[in-house]
Amino acid sequence: MPVLVMKFGGTSVATLDRIRRAAKRVGIEVAKGYDVIVIVSAMAGKTNELVGWVNETSPFYDAREYDAVVSSGENVTAGLMALTLQEMEVPARSWQGWQVPLRTTSAHSAARIEEIPPDNILQKFDEGMRVAVVAGFQGISPEGRITTLGRGGSDTTAVAFAAAFDAERCDIYTDVDGVYTTDPRVCEKARKLDRIAFEEMLELASLGAKVLQTRSVELAMRYNVKLRVLSSFEEPSDEAGTLVCGEDQIMESNVVSGVAFSRDEAKVTIVTVADRPGIAATIFGTLSEAGVNVDMIVQNVSESDYHGHEGKVTDMTFSCPVDQLKRAEKALETAREAGGLAFERLETQTDVAKVSVVGIGMRSQSGVAARMFQTLAQEGINIKVIATSEIKISVLVDRKYMELAVQALHDAFELEKA
Amino acid sequence: MPVLVMKFGGTSVATLDRIRRAAKRVGIEVAKGYDVIVIVSAMAGKTNELVGWVNETSPFYDAREYDAVVSSGENVTAGLMALTLQEMEVPARSWQGWQVPLRTTSAHSAARIEEIPPDNILQKFDEGMRVAVVAGFQGISPEGRITTLGRGGSDTTAVAFAAAFDAERCDIYTDVDGVYTTDPRVCEKARKLDRIAFEEMLELASLGAKVLQTRSVELAMRYNVKLRVLSSFEEPSDEAGTLVCGEDQIMESNVVSGVAFSRDEAKVTIVTVADRPGIAATIFGTLSEAGVNVDMIVQNVSESDYHGHEGKVTDMTFSCPVDQLKRAEKALETAREAGGLAFERLETQTDVAKVSVVGIGMRSQSGVAARMFQTLAQEGINIKVIATSEIKISVLVDRKYMELAVQALHDAFELEKA
Incomplete structure (x- = not known):
């Protein structure tokens, strides 16, 4: 079955109720026939709480311990999301980064992804599991210690999974409903773009349109992963959000996009x-x-x-x-x-x-x-x-x-x- | 160097300040020349919060996901304790159950410990590390999933480590200062016991003197691990608390102990x-x-x-x-x-x-x-x-x-x- 990657950010999983709402969207894609990999962030506020404790404990902290502490927020959401899907009778289980394993460099708190062997998860898909819920933002170093990818690492995790599993698309659910021609707070005529090229997205992201982490867009461009940015607070539809894709998939475009x-x-x-x-x-x-x-x-x-x-x-x-x-x-x-x-x-x-x-x-x-x-x-x-x-x-x-x-x-x- | 196991329960690590206090006690034992294995519980209240979320999400939950969620509380404390010790210039690092690895059965939420290979931690002790902080209450199943040992599993973790590392003693820090002849709230003449035999402790524990989990006492008896129960809120001393040990180590005792x-x-x-x-x-x-x-x-x-x-x-x-x-x-x-x-x-x-x-x-x-x-x-x-x-x-x-x-x-x- 085709694989779809869906990523839910912190505000989209901030409460049990929002996790349920996100799980419903996952259920819709499963019903369409996708095997789904869900990447989750920590519940909104949790990562900040953990980071606060680390900073208060040790101003010049050991990044390896920082990673061990801070990664726990995503683990909680992953388990809760798997349980929520099971309650909806969608066969699902959670994976922590080290279980996949998502292998990274040893650069703690800013690790780079090196490899995601798809075997474990594919085998479970073969056995009838329909959703793999993966804790975002984290991996395992060659030394067997937990690493994190730095802030915004969950977007990067999602794109890396989409590349490793040759996914049809990577949907990034967030609290904005897409990429706009400019900030609607500054220009009321701002219009949501249906599609935008990777290169344009990179220029917009680094210039302050903070919808997607630059790093995840770079990775998507390199592996030609179709990225869709959409709001988890809107009714689901196939036209929702903005598709970030290769130029070849944009038929006609304005000279200037944003x-x-x-x-x-x-x-x-x-x-x-x-x-x-x-x-x-x-x-x-x-x-x-x-x-x-x-x-x-x-x-x-x-x-x-x-x-x-x-x-x-x-x-x-x-x-x-x-x-x-x-x-x-x-x-x-x-x-x-x-x-x-x-x-x-x-x-x-x-x-x-x-x-x-x-x-x-x-x-x-x-x-x-x-x-x-x-x-x-x-x-x-x-x-x-x-x-x-x-x-x-x-x-x-x-x-x-x-x-x-x-x-x-x-x-x-x-x-x-x- | 001789190994000492020290276990701190949820109230003893409830805040960053209490973690610092606990770390100071660890530092005292390190200064005496011990290599120390510290077993930590989740910060008081955290496990209940996580259990609450799981129950609300899924009344008849998948115990594997329950374990994945609930074990995260101990991981946070383990990292924070390692950082606190590092701040005190005590060489320390944290281990999660799967990193040790603490191998258990697959009986999720009530797993039994099968094996604790000491090699990884001993190697670090050889390299100069003085404290291994281990997240209590958790392990890894033969299938590579996170297990928990059930409530009170942190005491059992501590005793199992003491057995696996042939520790000189296993100190259980809690919010009571030892085992009493009876409950002081019922009888004001109740007296703290300096020593008590394993068998007596088992009878007292199962009868309601809830100081130590029965399971941990059974394990200590089987492997003849000297257990000391003491309060983390008292000034440290060698006479503090109650020693739970074999009969042969109790010279003279009353006919009735409690x-x-x-x-x-x-x-x-x-x-x-x-x-x-x-x-x-x-x-x-x-x-x-x-x-x-x-x-x-x-x-x-x-x-x-x-x-x-x-x-x-x-x-x-x-x-x-x-x-x-x-x-x-x-x-x-x-x-x-x-x-x-x-x-x-x-x-x-x-x-x-x-x-x-x-x-x-x-x-x-x-x-x-x-x-x-x-x-x-x-x-x-x-x-x-x-x-x-x-x-x-x-x-x-x-x-x-x-x-x-x-x-x-x-x-x-x-x-x-x-």
Whole structure:
């Protein structure tokens, strides 16, 4: 029988009543003829409780013990879900990560999945079991200890199972009903997308549309796993949610699929840097070592005798999360004092936001950037930094214009139309 | 290095603060030179919460899923205890039942321990680890599924580890400071015993002095594991608590070690039963099938032409827990209607209590029964049923005399004196 993977997040299994509701959805898919692998998170709040205890016990904890404690939340839900399905007369049993076994690296609290041998579960399917309920977010290390995959690891678990079992689809049940062209709280014309390409989803996820963990989308893209994001609080239907899939499965698409944004950006300009080969590597190596996640990078000017200085000099601008700004400044000043980096001064700005348009159609369509810049100009919004990739154009603007920019771009690219 | 097993019950690990206090005691034993195996229960209340969820989900639950859910409470405590010890710079790690592995039968929720291979933990001790924290109450079945040993299974886990590792002692930390000659709430002269023999402890435990699970005492007796019961809320000392050990380790003891009692008894007399061979087997077979735990049994009279009946007849009296009385009556009446058992009527009494004196000294000393009956007679307490074993004499009395009987016997056998 074809295999379907269904994943239920913490809010979807927060109470026994919600577990029952989720189990009913599983029952519907079983009735359709699927063998189902259900991946469950801990009941909402439970993981935070456990993490809190670990932090209070040991601020610099042994990650192996952290994993042993924190993984217990998913085990509880897995057992309760199996019992609920059994009550509905659906043959089901639970598996903990080590029982599957879901083999991972030894990088505790951030382990990567290495292998999921499907034999045990397939044998049970052969014997008439219809649902394997698997505790998400956890696995077993080569040393036989419990590992966790880090926050959001349950999505990744689900996709990895879908790949290992060659599942027809991986349905991620969550508390939103799909992926939108932009955040409906910022733009009321935002429209739910029926389909979106993996690459677009990756750009949207990393830009702040936090529906799916980036890592799970990357994995789905690599193994070409069809992912569906849908709400566990809506009536079930085949058209529910958003399908995240390969480009080849999207017949027609708009040039731009969505407008993403991020409020918490800071802009740093390193003024008058001596422009010698390797200077960018020095700057961004320094920032990386300090744990600063640099996003956009622009080298504004590069000419000799600039600002009256001798030799070649340049200005270098980058953006980073606003809460990393202090760290970035300190790292750069320290490098200057140590003599590894020469510049005149740092100019920082914290009241900026990033707005991006994303779409795989850009690859074949020209003029997207021009239309974007024109739209912003018509609204009187000044662009501070521009960065582009194959399927994304991002700009940094004053934060006060962020909502306006999102709404204007949503209109300009006609995203309200399917 | 010598191995010590320390077990902490739910109230002793109910909060992070109490876990710290327990860890300090472990640290003291490590400093003395012991390698320590710590067995932990779930934080007080957690197991009940999990059991509640299972019962609400599925009244006739799959015991395998019950075990998977309920065992998670101990896993949390084990990880937190290991982290706490690490914070105190005591090299420690946690083990879940399947990691040891603690192998059990497949009798889920009431599994019996089959084997504890000590190799994994001993290897870690060799490498410098000083404390192995093991989640109590759980193991792994031959099918690779999680089992639990039933309520109180953590005590049994501790004793089994002490046997498997040839531990010097097994310390059971609980919320009482030892085993008393009787319940101090009933008799203010009750005295804590320094030592008690396994056999005496078994009689006291099954009679209601609920300090240690009967099963763990049986296991300790079989493997001659020295058990110490002590409070985790007292200052630690070598004299703390009560040592439960073999008779050979008790130099001098009173003839009677303790007075036990049980309030919730019922007495049933089956009046005028045809006395033929096998009649007792029929009666108590019937009761056993109905799940009635019969305690004392007395066949009062057995003679021909009794009560004017022809042939040999008898009266049969037994006691059972008062909440099983209805079941017992129904089972006997049903057997009579089915024709397998002939009797005139049932006489039942629910306002009775059982009082017992227990002591291994009885084996060599005569006159204990006489002194007991005399003491009760002096207080005007009528004895309804008498039952004796090698180290115990029990009587059934009117419940209103129970406290008086306990106090009088405590005085008569001078139990306040060491």
